[in-house]
Amino acid sequence: MRLPIYQIDAFTSDVFRGNYAAVVLLDAWLSASLMQAIATENNLSETAFVVSDANGRFHIRWFSPVTEIAFCGHATLAAAFVLFDRFPERSDIGFYADAVGSFVIQRGAEGMIEMDFPQRDVEAVEEMPEELVRGLSIPPKEVFVGQQAFIALYDSEAQVRAVVPDLALIARLAPRDVAVTAPAENHDFVSRYFWPANGGDEDPVTGSIHTALAPLWAKRLGKTKLLALQASRRGGVLHCELDADRVRISGHAVRYLEGTIEVPDA
Numbered sequence: 001m002r003l004p005i006y007q008i009d010a011f012t013s014d015v016f017r018g019n020y021a022a023v024v025l026l027d028a029w030l031s032a033s034l035m036q037a038i039a040t041e042n043n044l045s046e047t048a049f050v051v052s053d054a055n056g057r058f059h060i061r062w063f064s065p066v067t068e069i070a071f072c073g074h075a076t077l078a079a080a081f082v083l084f085d086r087f088p089e090r091s092d093i094g095f096y097a098d099a100v101g102s103f104v105i106q107r108g109a110e111g112m113i114e115m116d117f118p119q120r121d122v123e124a125v126e127e128m129p130e131e132l133v134r135g136l137s138i139p140p141k142e143v144f145v146g147q148q149a150f151i152a153l154y155d156s157e158a159q160v161r162a163v164v165p166d167l168a169l170i171a172r173l174a175p176r177d178v179a180v181t182a183p184a185e186n187h188d189f190v191s192r193y194f195w196p197a198n199g200g201d202e203d204p205v206t207g208s209i210h211t212a213l214a215p216l217w218a219k220r221l222g223k224t225k226l227l228a229l230q231a232s233r234r235g236g237v238l239h240c241e242l243d244a245d246r247v248r249i250s251g252h253a254v255r256y257l258e259g260t261i262e263v264p265d266a
Contacts, residue, residue: 001262001263001264001265002260002261002262003024003025003026003260003261003262003263004024004025004258004259004260005022005023005024005257005258005259005260005261006022006023006078006082006255006257006258006259007020007021007022007023007042007044007255007256007257007258008020008021008022008023008077008078008081008082008253008254008255008256009253009254009256010074010075010077010078010081010205010207010236010251010253011074011077011205011207011230011236011237011238011251011252011253012205012234012235012236012237012251012252012253012254013111013252013254014254015254015256016234016256017234017235017236018074018204018205018234018235018236018251018252018253018254019045019074019203019204019205019206019234019236020044020045020204020256021044021045021046021047021048021072021074021075021077021078021079022038022039022042022044022046022047022048022075022078023047023048023050023075023078023079023082024038024047024048024049024050024261025050025082026049026050026051027051028051029049029051029061030049030263032068034263034264035047035049035061035063035068036063036067036068037263038063038261038263039063039064039065040065040066042065043065044065045064045074045075045199045200045203045204046062046063046064046069046072046074046075046199047062047063047075048060048061048062048072048075048076048078048079049061049062049063050079050083053096055094056094057094057095057096057102058079058083058093058094058095058096059095059096059097060076060079060095060096060097061097062075062076062097064195064198064199064200065199065200066198066199067198067199069198069199070098070099070148071097071099071100071148071208072207072208073115073117073206073207073208073209073210073211073249074204074205074206074207074236076095076105076115076207077105077113077115077207077251077253078253079095080093080095080105080113080115080253081113081253081255084107084113085255091106091107092104092105092106092107093105100117100118101118103115103116103117103118104116108250111252112239112250112251112252113250113251113252113253114248114249114250115207115248115249115250116246116247116248117208117211117246117247117248117249118211118245118246118247119211119212119214119215119242119245119246119247120146120147120148120211120212120215121146121212121215122144122145122146122151122212122216123144123145123146124142124143124144125143125144125145125150128140128143129150129173131169131170131172131173132150132152132169132170132173132178134166134169135165135166135167135169135170135173135178136152136163136164136165136166136178136180137162137163137164137165137166138154138159138162138163140152140153140154140180141153141154141155144212144216145176146212147212148176148177148208148209148212149176149177149178149179149193149195149209149212150173150176150177150178150179151178151179151180151181151209151212151213151216152178152179152180152181153181153182154180154181154182155182155183156182156183157182157183157184157185157190157231159182160180160181160182160190160191160192160231161190161192161231163180163192165178165194165201165202167194167196167201168196170194170196170197171196171197172197173197174197174198175197175198177193177194177195177197177198177209178193178194178195179191179192179193179194179206179209179213180192180193180194181213181216181217183221184228184229186229187227187228187229187237188217188221188223188226188227188228189213189217189221189226189228189229190228190229190230190231191206191209191210191213191228191229191230191231192230192231192232193206193209193230193232202232202233203232204230204232204233204234204235204236205230205232205234205235205236205238206230207238207249207251210228210238210240210247210249211247211249213228213240214226214228214240214242214247214249215242215247218242224241224242224243225239225240225241225242226239226240226241227239227240228240236251237251238250238251239251
């Protein structure tokens with residue numbers, strides 16, 4: 001069986017920056033084990049698998065090299081980039097994922113792609129988990145917890161950049177990952193994301209966690225439009241805008257690879 005595959009760098013306008021994702025377009029779902037094997041073989045942050053339905057909507061699932069992920073922003077951006085390229089007449093694309101429900105992605109201004117997701121609530125943690133405190137080389141000022149990750153707050157961008165994670169300890173917090181964040185020098189806020197239990201060491205750019213980070217910083221900064229920097233080695237910029245209980249996350253993407261993979265019949 002031969003399948004089209006694309007490798008896209010998301011949340012960047014430059015190849016070799018942002019976060020890499022593979023996109024595989026399917027006529028029908030493969031088995032979960034085969035999709036996981038493809039994602040493991042790709043060995044990228046995520047591989048997105050996309051199937052269209054009779055109404056022109058696209059169902060999407062995401063796999064890291066080690067497990068299926070409930071929600072992934074950068075691979076959704078990558079998938080939308082591929083679909084807008086294949087269907088240039090469309091100004092928006094409807095998606096569906098089990099953990100997110102239905103959402104619409106639009107062509108944004110200046111070549112950006114705008115994703116519309118539900119906000120994710122977080123709550124303050126009164127007693128920080130020992131694995132989190134010991135797992136971060138710099139003690140956080142505050143810690144919040146949400147569905148996806150623990151969020152450790154710091155006073156400065158310099159602290160976020162200087163944090164050295166103990167990945168073995170952070171992995172014990174599974175199924176949650178760990179984000180570290182602070183006000184930024186040239187952006188509204190900065191973050192990094194560690195996910196040893198679910199995909200890898202440090203994720204280059206994590207769109208999904210910004211559905212929690214953007215509302216958190218919106219309340220602290222008193223604004224609904226925020227410019228976010230994920231300060232990984234590759235780096236990425238995310239434009240976030242809050243609207244009621246939704247958050248729009250926008251970014252650029254660029255194609256790195258287009259080809260065909262050969263896999264066993266499903």
